[in-house]
Amino acid sequence: MDNAFKTKSRHICVSERFKDDDGETIMWEIAPITERENEEIKRLSGFFDGCGKDSIEKYISRLCVKCVKYPDLEDISLQESYGVFGAETLVKSMLYAGEYANLVKEIRDINGFDKKLEDLKEEAKN
Secondary structure, three states: OOOOOOOOOEEEOOOOOOEOOOOOEOOEEEOOOOHHHHHHHHHHOOHHHOOOHHHHHHHHHHHHHHHEEEOOOOOHHHHHHOOOOOHHHHHHHHOOHHHHHHHHHHHHHHOOOOOOHHHHHHHHHO
16 A cells, blocks of 8 residues: 555644744644654653653653654754753743644644543553
8 A cells, every 4th residue: 555645744823923034923834653653652751651641741742743843843052042952841842831732732633643632641541
């Protein structure tokens, strides 16, 4: 099945607070990941260890970092401009709580997740 349709990246408005030199809202670019990549993120987050809420939060922030293509959250100069170290810390420092929640929602959508976040939390507990 080498002719499967590949979902393209998507440009989304995460926040209207980020403007370019012309005053236009800067769009973020997100892209889906493969299940293989998803499993690696879960493994690195302790998702399978039954660690509960902390592992879910680590998983979600790592998923965001992996799926966000623009801005480059790994960019050291961008991290320094926010006074943080690490892409996961950066994305949480750049965005307000509601903006972060909307980013997570868009990432879940582009990856085709059907389950609610609460369902994932229940799975992690078991």
